[in-house]
Amino acid sequence: MKISGKQIFWMMFTFEVGNSLLLTLSSTIREAKQDAWISMAIAGLVGVAITFFAATLGSQYPNQTMIEYSQTILGKWFGKLLMISYLLLWYSAVGIIIREFGDFMITALFHKTPLWIIVFTTILLLIFLMYQGGVEGIGRLSEIIGPIVLLMITIILILAVKDMDWHYILPIYQDTGLSTIFKASYTPMASFFGESVMIAMFVFFMDKPDQSPSRAMGGIGLAVSMVIIGTLAVIFTYGPNLPSGMLYAFYRMSRFISVMEFIQNVDILIVIIWFFSIFIKLALYTFLACYGTAQWCHLKDWRKVVWFLAPIWFIMAVKIKNIFIFAQYFDKFYLLPFVFPVNMVGIPLLLLAVGWIRRKYAKT
Amino acid sequence: MILVVSLFFLTGCWDRTELNDLAIELGWGIDQAKNNKIEISAQFIIPSKMGMGQSGRSGTGKTFFIESGTGKDTLEAVQMMQTKLSREVFRGHRRVIVIGEQLARNGLAPILDTYSRDPDIRIRADALIVKGGTAKEFLEASSPLEDIPALGALKEHRQMGGLGDMSFLHFLIAATSDGTSPTLPVIAINRSSKQPNQKSMRGFQIVNTAIFNKDLKMIGFLNVKESTSYYWIINRLTKQTLTANVPQGNRTASLFFTKLGSKINPSIQGHNIKFDIVLSGEGIIRENNTNLDLTRPKNLTLLEHAFEEKAIKQALQTIDRVQKQYGTDIFGLGEVFHQKYPSQWKEIKTNWAKQFQKVQVTVHANLTIRRVGLSGPSLLLKKNE
Numbered sequence: 062m063k064i065s066g067k068q069i070f071w072m073m074f075t076f077e078v079g080n081s082l083l084l085t086l087s088s089t090i091r092e093a094k095q096d097a098w099i100s101m102a103i104a105g106l107v108g109v110a111i112t113f114f115a116a117t118l119g120s121q122y123p124n125q126t127m128i129e130y131s132q133t134i135l136g137k138w139f140g141k142l143l144m145i146s147y148l149l150l151w152y153s154a155v156g157i158i159i160r161e162f163g164d165f166m167i168t169a170l171f172h173k174t175p176l177w178i179i180v181f182t183t184i185l186l187l188i189f190l191m192y193q194g195g196v197e198g199i200g201r202l203s204e205i206i207g208p209i210v211l212l213m214i215t216i217i218l219i220l221a222v223k224d225m226d227w228h229y230i231l232p233i234y235q236d237t238g239l240s241t242i243f244k245a246s247y248t249p250m251a252s253f254f255g256e257s258v259m260i261a262m263f264v265f266f267m268d269k270p271d272q273s274p275s276r277a278m279g280g281i282g283l284a285v286s287m288v289i290i291g292t293l294a295v296i297f298t299y300g301p302n303l304p305s306g307m308l309y310a311f312y313r314m315s316r317f318i319s320v321m322e323f324i325q326n327v328d329i330l331i332v333i334i335w336f337f338s339i340f341i342k343l344a345l346y347t348f349l350a351c352y353g354t355a356q357w358c359h360l361k362d363w364r365k366v367v368w369f370l371a372p373i374w375f376i377m378a379v380k381i382k383n384i385f386i387f388a389q390y391f392d393k394f395y396l397l398p399f400v401f402p403v404n405m406v407g408i409p410l411l412l413l414a415v416g417w418i419r420r421k422y423a424k425t
Numbered sequence: 426m427i428l429v430v431s432l433f434f435l436t437g438c439w440d441r442t443e444l445n446d447l448a449i450e451l452g453w454g455i456d457q458a459k460n461n462k463i464e465i466s467a468q469f470i471i472p473s474k475m476g477m478g479q480s481g482r483s484g485t486g487k488t489f490f491i492e493s494g495t496g497k498d499t500l501e502a503v504q505m506m507q508t509k510l511s512r513e514v515f516r517g518h519r520r521v522i523v524i525g526e527q528l529a530r531n532g533l534a535p536i537l538d539t540y541s542r543d544p545d546i547r548i549r550a551d552a553l554i555v556k557g558g559t560a561k562e563f564l565e566a567s568s569p570l571e572d573i574p575a576l577g578a579l580k581e582h583r584q585m586g587g588l589g590d591m592s593f594l595h596f597l598i599a600a601t602s603d604g605t606s607p608t609l610p611v612i613a614i615n616r617s618s619k620q621p622n623q624k625s626m627r628g629f630q631i632v633n634t635a636i637f638n639k640d641l642k643m644i645g646f647l648n649v650k651e652s653t654s655y656y657w658i659i660n661r662l663t664k665q666t667l668t669a670n671v672p673q674g675n676r677t678a679s680l681f682f683t684k685l686g687s688k689i690n691p692s693i694q695g696h697n698i699k700f701d702i703v704l705s706g707e708g709i710i711r712e713n714n715t716n717l718d719l720t721r722p723k724n725l726t727l728l729e730h731a732f733e734e735k736a737i738k739q740a741l742q743t744i745d746r747v748q749k750q751y752g753t754d755i756f757g758l759g760e761v762f763h764q765k766y767p768s769q770w771k772e773i774k775t776n777w778a779k780q781f782q783k784v785q786v787t788v789h790a791n792l793t794i795r796r797v798g799l800s801g802p803s804l805l806l807k808k809n810e
Contacts (some may be wrong), residue, residue: 232767302598303601306541307541316547317594319549
């Protein structure tokens with residue numbers, strides 16, 4: 062399975078933009094009010110930096126995935142130990158995201174469809190994708206859907222322009238303060254923009270590994286820009302106070318669009334954007350979970366792992382009582398204090414540093 | 426694998442509701458009922474009659490009907506209403522919400538939640554208060570030009586130059602911000618006789634604007650002229666015709682605006698907060714009853730001056746009355762102050778209602794007459810005047 066630099070670009074863009082636009086806006090605006098866009102920018106910069114480190118790390122060991130080269134760098138046992146934290150993340154992420162996705166579908170479109178039907182169909186699709194192309198399939202899919210997603214977002218932004226009032230962004234900085242803005246940026250940074258660390262696993266599959274830092278950073282950069290613009294758009298339309306209570310702020314902004322009494326009800330575009338974006342993200346994490354487990358356990362056929370994991374995910378997605386409460390606990394006790402500093406920042410930097418030192422010694 | 430993919434498309438079928446099973450409502454009314462309950466009324470269209478109206482037989486029957494229900498809150502009332510309907514209420518096309526006067530005075534806060542929570546309702550709607558009648562009666566009145574009277578109200582609002590279907594959002598944003606108090610347009614039913622029965626209703630008109638305080642209780646009204654000034658000051662006025670008496674010409678002239686704008690400049694002088702509002706506009710003269718020849722620039726300036734004075738006078742009157750009589754900042758002066766002097770705003774924002782009554786407001790107007798229509802002087806002027 063080989064993927065090209067362009068596919069990496071669209072993969073990174075698509076999987077980031079949908080989720081961030083939908084879910085992070087409300088909490089960030091609640092904390093930073095009209096300066097939320099600054100928080101997003103900060104979070105975005107950190108995200109791009111993480112991407113840079115992860116991609117550079119990966120490109121130094123182009124013939125191994127992260128599971129393999131962490132063992133090369135730090136030794137068999139310690140390397141494997143570190144990878145457990147990634148595996149844990151990948152397993153839990155799929156279950157939670159499927160549930161979030163299902164919830165949104167039910168709230169926005171299918172009020173009466175039972176959750177398990179949506180979850181079941183999604184899992185079937187994921188299994189299908191694993192068998193039909195693995196990461197290469199995902200890459201090709203992103204190449205096609207990525208531009209479509211970008212186009213849809215742009216259309217929505219253009220249509221919403223006439224209801225915007227840029228004065229809502231004032232007063233800049235004065236109401237909040239550096240610490241508030243930074244605090245508000247932690248959530249988008251940790252839960253979304255840092256996920257691009259997965260590029261460290263994917264460089265192995267690239268046909269031109271040295272392209273990976275630039276392409277990955279480009280994809281994330283584009284996604285971040287869209288999120289910043291989206292944040293600005295929501296603030297311009299609804300003011301700084303109203304969106305704090307809204308659950309899916311960008312979606313609601315698109316519902317408000319009405320041009321010339323004729324173009325209305327365009328929120329279906331948002332659902333399309335989110336559906337594709339989520340699916341790419343799910344597919345990526347599923348692939349990571351399966352392939353990663355197979356490498357870690359030295360299994361021959363990584364595809365069979367999915368049959369083992371799928372029922373777990375199904376139960377997880379359906380059994381969680383209320384995704385908001387669960388996601389809050391997940392964020393508070395696992396994601397923010399552990400995953401971000403360790404998975405996204407700590408381990409890649411550690412691997413980079415030790416790897417660099419080892420190579421220096423190898424020369425002498 | 427094709428089967429699996431197509432399975433995904435079929436999940437929508439679970440939620441399917443045939444069009445024939447939907448009752449499409451376009452107007453929604455909320456009234457105060459006895460025992461602290463509320464009454465919800467809705468105006469539904471009759472799809473078959475809609476088509477017939479087009480082919481010229483529009484007199485044969487109303488294209489809509491009303492149904493209502495009561496309950497402790499909106500959803501309970503809707504449940505009761507649903508029992509009288511053979512089809513499921515479809516909220517997606519609703520464009521107008523009318524609220525009865527009584528309920529507005531009692532306070533809107535307890536009933537508004539569902540309008541921003543329910544995923545099937547849109548925030549983009551025109552919200553109006555009904556004066557001199559209940560919302561239910563308003564929905565029953567018909568309008569000569571529109572098939573669907575609820576839309577008639579929305580369009581009338583637009584013709585007046587007001588907010589149109591942004592009024593509900595405007596209300597929500599003002600209700601959640603410290604520096605502004607919300608307002609809603611008011612509509613009244615025109616009656617041809619004094620009896621409060623259905624036959625006497627002859628259409629409706631937008632009469633004024635209702636003012637709310639921070640608890641979302643209605644406390645007063647602005648009349649039509651004051652409403653126009655109000656919309657102009659908050660920079661939301663889209664149409665206006667201003668008539669002023671030109672002293673040098675002895676009579677009146679009218680300016681029809683093509684462009685309208687307003688800018689509010691806050692300033693602090695010592696312990697006083699001042700606001701200077703600059704109203705701007707461009708327009709065409711459509712009526713000139715004075716004896717002035719409008720092809721002479723000097724006369725144009727005279728007219729512009731007269732209009733500016735009139736605009737300033739009206740605006741000052743409006744602001745003054747709101748300050749003294751109601752004491753709620755509906756103009757958003759607080760918010761403008763907040764945007765320019767954020768640190769000072771922090772200190773006074775809890776007391777803004779009191780502060781608002783003390784601020785000094787000056788108004789300037791900058792009006793330009795762009796065109797004068799098709800004649801210079803009035804054509805009926807005698808030659809020697």
